[in-house]
Amino acid sequence: MSSMLFESGVIEIGNNADDWGPFTFDFDDGLPSGISIASVDVKSYLGRVTPSDKLADETETTSELVPTAATVSATIVSVFLTLPTTTTYLDASHTLVFEFVTDNAQAGTHSAYFYRVKVVREA
Secondary structure, three states, X not given: OOOOEOOOOOEEEOOOOOOEEEEEEEOHHHOOOOOOEEEEEEEEEEOOOOOOOOHHHOOEOHHHHOOOOOEEOOOEEEEEEOOXXXXXXXXXXXXXXXXXXXXXXXXXXXXXXXXXEEEOOOO
């Protein structure tokens, strides 16, 4: 089983982005054999957030950047993104945090991180 931490990549969100996507994330290699994702909650945070950071201490940007619930098939999560309106969220990078529940009897939980969603406000 590989890590549930994605290599750094860049998704760029610009002017007029509204439910832009879907951006898909495949977790097949990170899940235990024969296990699927039952549900996922995708949140976003300002800046680079890592598993060692305490999320309660970070600035959550979910309500503006990821206002639409993510969809999930067995191992793939699809996310739509929207240009934030809060000034400090613009011209900044954000981290997506995926919080999973699996479909096995134990309803296992896990988290994964993706950095970076780059919000670029064009002049």
